[in-house]
Amino acid sequence: MNSRISRRRFVAGAAAASFLAGCDSYPVKTFLLAMKDWNAGCEAALFSPARTAPELPESATTPEAAFPEYFISDDAPDVPPNWFLTVGGLVERPGRFTLAELRAMTQTSMRVRHHCVEGWSAVASWQGVRVSEIARAAGLKPGVRHVEFRSFDSGYWSSWDLPSATHPQTLLAWGMNGHPLTTGHGAPLRVYSAVKLGYKMCKYLTEVNFLAENTGGYWENQGYDWFGGV
Amino acid sequence: MSDARDQQAKFRRQQPLPIRFVHWCNALFIVLMAGSGLQILTAYPYLGPRGALYRWYPLQGVAPPSWLTVGGWLAGGRHWHFAIAWFFVLNGLVYLAYLFASGEWRRRTFIPARDAAPAVAQFLYYARLRKSPPPAGFYNGLQRLAYSSIIIIGVAMTLSGLAIYKPVQLHFLTMLFGGYDGARVVHLAGLALIALFVATHLVLVALHPREILAMITGGKRE
Ligand code: HEM
């Protein structure tokens, strides 16, 4: 175990303790964690790969200045020179993709409502490649259950259940409202999905890994729901 | 007892055990649901989608005081809210099942043909526009109105809560409330109505302390 992981553990432990502030007795903590697991199971059971979010008309678009940007670094991280996406894990054909290569694949565009864990919603259209396309190109080996997205935003990451990641409305998006992503919205490539809360959508992507195990996530390890579906 | 049906309720305590049990469980759950809900609201105390906040909402940007919140932070509030929601709903279903199976609903629920006029008269009495209270059964018309309304509000809270919890998986439900932001309005308005009910309820029962005792011990056999 390297020091980065143990620090994460520490942060997670401290956060878990503080969210139970005032009622952090052992039975209450155990009860809340058990209910959290139970709810994650219910969320997964309720999720249908065939159910799609309604596509919205252009008139529903939120003015872009009012669409919040989100990153954990102090400033929106700049695209590293010679950026590429690494696809790995339990796949037949691990590899690297440049943005041009991704844009040469089958493209999808969708305009859907965004739901943030904080309670706000906003609408934009998103252009990119379905994660299911990437999975097809890479060839999943048996045993893949999770998909991990990693970034150059101070190590932000999030791991997903495979069915949500390969939902037809889950994209690796390079575009927003028809133009390339701005730095604030995750350039050059981010996850965009109609079926998850915003914090599950890793921006500033560097890696997509198809894995057997659930590797948590930046907020998830601090206590936020891991499934985070909508 | 003015209702003939009430007369049949012989050998029964004023407040049978199941009603007392779910009532006190519910009082606890409501406090936890409201507190954790206000914790969630604190993260974004606005109504309306980004870029088009609702002009009519007077409390845009006003976060609830932290002493009213449960959970400590957003994730904690969500864990409390989605944990207690199950017990809140289950408890409510037990209440409804008992109310109907036992026949208790006859003397407790608001039946417009029977209770509308007495409810108005009772209101006029409380407003000192009428000298004597109208004749009442087990509960008076206003009590029945309040206790039946709060059931409907509980159902609306559950449905609007599910609509904002799963706006894609339960899309039909979310549409029923006019979309995600509409469902948030209903959910928050429901909280306001619950707060109004509880405040009134507490004042009225405080004026009749014997009823509080009955809600604890069951009261006399009838
Ligand atoms: C008496 C019962 C309930 C009360 C008093 C209550 C109260 C609240 C309040 C005050 C909020 C914050 C409002 C907001 O930010 O929009 C909230 C949010 C929420 N409630 Fe409830 N609630 C109740 C029942 C439920 C139930 C049964 C569910 C079902 C799962 C639910 C799901 C939610 C969800 C998903 C949110 C987050 C909304 C958001 O992100 O803004 N609630 N609740």
Ligand code: HEM
């Ligand atoms: C500590 C707080 C509370 C006290 C002291 C209290 C007291 C009482 C009492 C004495 C009754 C008997 C009925 C009467 O004589 O009018 C009653 C009935 C009732 N209370 Fe409460 N209550 C409290 C909290 C709540 C809350 C939070 C709710 C729900 C939001 C609630 C909902 C009801 C309902 C629905 C009934 C009617 C039950 C029935 O007859 O089927 N109460 N309460």
